Amino acid sequence: MDNSTSPWWKSSVIYQVSVGSFRDSNSDGFGDLRGLLESLDYINDGTPRSLGADAIWLNPVMKTPFVDFGYDVSDYYSIDPRFGTMADFDELLAECHRRGMKLIMDMVLNHTSQDHPWFAESRSSRDNPKRDWYIWRDGRAPGKPPNKWKAVVEGSAWVLDEPSMQWYYHAFLPEQPDINWRNTEARQAMLDAFKFWLDKGVDGYRLDLINYLYEDEQLRDNPHKLGVRMYEWQKHVYDRSLPESVAATKLLRRITDSYSERMMMGEVYTDTPEEAAKYAGDGENALHLSFYLDFAMTSWSAEKFRASVDHLEHLLPEKAWPCYYFSNHDLVRHITRFARGGDAVARAKVAAAMILTLRGTPILYYGEEIGMPNSRIKRSDMVDPVGLKWWPIPVGRDGSRTPMQWSASGNAGFSSARPWLPVDPSYVTVNVERQEHEPRSLLSWYRSLIHARRETPALLAGNYRPLDGMPGGVFAYTRELEESCAAVFLNFVSRPQSVKVPSRPGGGSWKVLLSTHGPGGDELEPGKLRLQPDQALICA
Ligand code: NOJ
Numbered sequence: 001m002d003n004s005t006s007p008w009w010k011s012s013v014i015y016q017v018s019v020g021s022f023r024d025s026n027s028d029g030f031g032d033l034r035g036l037l038e039s040l041d042y043i044n045d046g047t048p049r050s051l052g053a054d055a056i057w058l059n060p061v062m063k064t065p066f067v068d069f070g071y072d073v074s075d076y077y078s079i080d081p082r083f084g085t086m087a088d089f090d091e092l093l094a095e096c097h098r099r100g101m102k103l104i105m106d107m108v109l110n111h112t113s114q115d116h117p118w119f120a121e122s123r124s125s126r127d128n129p130k131r132d133w134y135i136w137r138d139g140r141a142p143g144k145p146p147n148k149w150k151a152v153v154e155g156s157a158w159v160l161d162e163p164s165m166q167w168y169y170h171a172f173l174p175e176q177p178d179i180n181w182r183n184t185e186a187r188q189a190m191l192d193a194f195k196f197w198l199d200k201g202v203d204g205y206r207l208d209l210i211n212y213l214y215e216d217e218q219l220r221d222n223p224h225k226l227g228v229r230m231y232e233w234q235k236h237v238y239d240r241s242l243p244e245s246v247a248a249t250k251l252l253r254r255i256t257d258s259y260s261e262r263m264m265m266g267e268v269y270t271d272t273p274e275e276a277a278k279y280a281g282d283g284e285n286a287l288h289l290s291f292y293l294d295f296a297m298t299s300w301s302a303e304k305f306r307a308s309v310d311h312l313e314h315l316l317p318e319k320a321w322p323c324y325y326f327s328n329h330d331l332v333r334h335i336t337r338f339a340r341g342g343d344a345v346a347r348a349k350v351a352a353a354m355i356l357t358l359r360g361t362p363i364l365y366y367g368e369e370i371g372m373p374n375s376r377i378k379r380s381d382m383v384d385p386v387g388l389k390w391w392p393i394p395v396g397r398d399g400s401r402t403p404m405q406w407s408a409s410g411n412a413g414f415s416s417a418r419p420w421l422p423v424d425p426s427y428v429t430v431n432v433e434r435q436e437h438e439p440r441s442l443l444s445w446y447r448s449l450i451h452a453r454r455e456t457p458a459l460l461a462g463n464y465r466p467l468d469g470m471p472g473g474v475f476a477y478t479r480e481l482e483e484s485c486a487a488v489f490l491n492f493v494s495r496p497q498s499v500k501v502p503s504r505p506g507g508g509s510w511k512v513l514l515s516t517h518g519p520g521g522d523e524l525e526p527g528k529l530r531l532q533p534d535q536a537l538i539c540a
Contacts, residue, residue, distance in 0.1 A: 008054070008102060009204065009263040009288055010321050011460045013356070013450050014363045015043055015053035018329050019061055019083050020069070022366055022404050024415030031403070031414070033061065033084035037092050042432065044101055051369060051443075052450035055102035057206050057265075059329055061089070065115045067175045067385065069329070069401075070106070071208060072113035076193035093201055102203035104265070109190050110209045111176040118189070119177050126164050133186035134177045135169035136161075137219065147219045149239045150231045152269075153386055157239070171212045171239065173385060181213045181248065194255065204263035207252070210279065210287070211268045214244035241275050249279055249286040265289035265323060265363075273308075273315060283319025289361055295324050296331060300338040300347060302475035302492040306466055309358060313464060322360030326351060327368050333400045336374035342494055345371055346534035349445050349516045350490050353536035356449040357488045359464040359479065367404055369446040370435055374399040375424035383421065407433040445516065449538075452514050456540055458484035471497045474531065480505055486513070487539045494533040501529045510539035 023035030036056075044050050060070030061083045070080065079089050096103045112119055121130040137146035137158075145158035145167050151174075158167040159174045169178050179186050194205070216238035223235045249266065256262045266287040268276040279290040295308045312322050326334035335348045348371050355362045377398040382388050387396015398421055405427040406413030412427035424430075435441035453459045462479035470476050473493035479486045485505045491497050501524055504510050510524040517532045524539055531537065 007261060007263070009265075009361060011454075012054035012102065012361060013052065013453070014055045014057050014104065014265075014323075014361060015051065016057045016059070016325075016328060016363060016365045018059040018069075018366060018401055020059075020420065021401050021414075023406070024417065024419070027415060027417045029415050029417040029419050030082055032082070033079070033088040033092050037088070037095060040095060040099065040101075044099060046099060048447060048451045051447055052454065053101075053364065055104055055203065056096065057104040057363070058106060060106040060108060060208075065113055065175075067113070068173055069384075071108050072111075072115075072173070072176050073108050074113040074115040074117075077196060090200075097201070104204045104206055104263070105197055105202050106208060107194060107197070107205040108208040109179070109194070110171060110212045111178045114175045114177055118186075122177075123161060123164070123168075126166065130186075132183045133180055133189070135180050135215065136164075136166045137169070138165075139167055148221045148234070149215075149219075150234060152231055153389065154230050169215065171209065178212075178215070181244070182217065191251075191255065194252065198256070198259050198262060203261070204256075204265065204288075207249075207264055207266040207287070209269055210249060210266035211241045211245050211270060211275065212239075213248050214242040215239050216242065236270075241270060241278075246278055246281070246286065250281060253281070253286055253288075263288040265291065267291050269293070273311060277312070277315040277317070277320070280316055280320035283317045283321070289321065289323040292322065292324065296326055296328075296334075300340070300342070300492060302470075302473050302490065305354065305492075306475045309464070310466060313359070322358070323363060324355050324358055324360050325363035325365065326355060327365040327400065328363075329365070329401055330397055331400060333365070333368065333372060333374040335368065335371050343534060344373075345442055346494070346516070347492075348442055350492060350534060350536045352442070352446055352449055353488065353514070353516070353538060354475070354490055356446075356453050357459055357479065357486065357538060358477075359462065364446075365400075369443050370405060370432055371430055371442045372402070372405055373424060373426055373430070375402040375422070377402075377422065381422050405431040407431050448514055452538065456484060456486055456513065457481045458486045458540070459538075462486065467500075467502060470499055473497060474499055478502065478505075485540065489529070489531055489535070489537040489539075491531040491533065491535045496533060497531045499529050499531055501525075501527060512537065513540045514538045 020031045022031040023039050024031050025034035043053050062073045063075035063078045063080045064070045079086050093103050121128050122134045145156045149157040151157040152172050160167050181187050220238045222238050225235045227233045268279045273294040276290045276292050279287045298304045298308045335344050338347045384396045384398045402421050402424045403414035403419045408428050412423040435443035458479040458481045462481035465478045467476040476489045512520045512522045514520050515537045517535050
C-alpha cells in the first residue's frame with residue numbers, strides 16, 4: 001500500500017468552484033475569474049482562519065456557447081468572456097501558485113460544442129477534410145438512426161443532418177457532438193489542447209466523461225437490461241468504457257508525466273465501481289484519481305458508507321489512491337440528500353468528518369462548507385437543458401448550482417446585479433459572514449477538520465482499518481502511519497451509542513483531536529466510549 005504524503009494531490013483538499021456561481025466582480029449577475037481571485041483568502045490565506053483547501057478545481061471556463069455550462073467548448077485556447085480574459089486566468093494561476101495552491105482545470109475531450117469551427121467544417125460536406133473528426137454515419141433505413149444507442153440525457157444518440165443526409169453521434173446533448181478519437185488528426189488536436197494548458201502551468205485536469213472517449217467501431221447495439229430511464233435500458237458495453245478509453249488515459253498520463261507534478265482526475269461515469277477502478281490503471285500509468293460515484297450516491301447509513309469505502313479499498317490496485325466527494329454540479333447537494341429524517345447540519349458535520357479523515361483525496365463542492373442546500377428552482381428560472389427536458393421530474397441540475405451565499409445582504413453578496421440563477425432563500429441565515437466567527441458553525445467545523453488533517457500525518461496518508469464490532473449506525477476506523485495514528489468514530493444516528501475503543505497503537509491513551517460535541521484535548525478512558533447522537537469524534 002502506498003502511504004506517502006507526496007505528491008501534492010494525495011495530501012490536498014480539493015475545492016471545486018463553479019466560477020459562474022462563486023462571485024461576480026463586474027456586476028453582470030454572473031460569477032467570474034476576478035470574483036474568484038478576490039475570494040482566494042476565503043479558500044486559503046495560509047492561516048487556520050481560512051478554509052484551508054490546497055487546490056481549486058474550476059468547472060469549465062473555456063470559450064463556450066454555454067448550452068451545457070461550459071461542457072460545450074467552442075475554442076480550447078481561450079477563456080470565455082463571461083468568465084473574464086486570459087490575463088485574468090494568468091493572474092489567478094500566478095496568485096494560486098504564490099500562495100502554494102494548485103489550480104486544476106476541467107477538460108472536455110469527449111465532445112466539443114456544435115459551435116466549434118471544427119464541427120462547422122465537419123458538418124459542411126461529406127468530403128470535408130474534417131468530416132471524420134466527428135462520428136458520421138448513414139442511417140439504417142430512411143429516417144432511422146445508425147443504431148439504437150441512447151444519449152445520457154435521453155433519446156437517440158444520433159442527430160440527422162439533413163443537408164448531408166447523415167447522422168452524427170452525441171453521447172450527451174445534441175449540441176455536443178462526439179469527437180472521433182479514432183481519427184488521428186482529431187485526437188492530436190485534442191492532445192494539443194491538453195498540452196496547451198499544461199504548458200501554461202496548470203497543475204492538472206478534471207477529465208470529463210473520460211470513459212466515453214471511444215465507441216465500438218462497428219456500432220453494435222447494446223444488449224438490453226431493465227432500468228428506469230431509456231438510457232438505463234441498455235448495458236453500455238459498446239458505447240462507453242471500451243478498452244481503448246482506458247488506453248487513452250494511459251497516453252494522457254504519459255503526457256502529464258512529461259511535466260513535473262501534474263495530475264489528472266477523471267470522471268468515470270458508470271454505475272459499476274469496478275469500472276472506475278480500471279481507470280486507475282496499476283496506480284501509476286492511468287488516472288491519478290478516478291472518481292467513485294458509488295460513494296457519492298450512498299444514502300445516509302453507517303453500514304452503507306463502510307461497505308462503499310471497503311469495496312473501493314479492495315478494488316483499487318495497490319499503488320492507486322482513492323478520492324471521495326459527496327456533492328458536485330451534477331448531483332443534488334448532500335446536505336439536502338442526507339437530511340431526510342434527521343438534523344441536516346448535524347449530519348453534514350458527520351459527513352465532513354468522514355470525507356476529511358478517510359484515506360484518499362477529498363473533493364469539496366463550493367458552498368457545502370456552509371451547508372448550502374439544494375435549491376428548488378421554479379420552471380421559469382430553470383436554465384439547465386436537462387431540467388427543462390425532464391420537467392416536472394426533478395432531475396435538473398440548477399438546484400446545486402445557485403450562487404455562493406457570502407452574506408445576508410442583497411443577492412447573498414454574490415453580485416450587485418440580478419444573479420443568473422436565483423439565490424437560495426436560505427442565504428439569510430446560511431452564509432459565510434454569519435458562520436465565519438461562530439465557533440460551532442459548519443464552516444468552523446470544516447476549517448478545524450482541514451487544519452487538523454494537515455497536522456496529522458496519519459490522517460493524510462495512514463492506512464485505513466475499519467473497526468468491527470460497532471453498534472448499528474456507527475462507522476469507525478483507524479488510520480496509522482508510523483508513529484502517527486488516529487481513530488475516527490462517526491455516529492450516523494440520533495441516539496447515544498456505546499462503542500468499544502481500540503487500544504492505541506504504540507500505547508498511551510487516545511486524545512480527542514476534534515469532536516462535534518465539546519472541545520478537543522480530553523483523554524479517552526480506555527474501554528467503552530459513549531457517543532452522543534450525531535457525534536463525530538476524532539482522536540489521535
Ligand atoms: C459531465 C459533467 O459533469 C456534466 O455537467 C456535463 O453536462 C456532462 N459531463 C457533459 O459534458
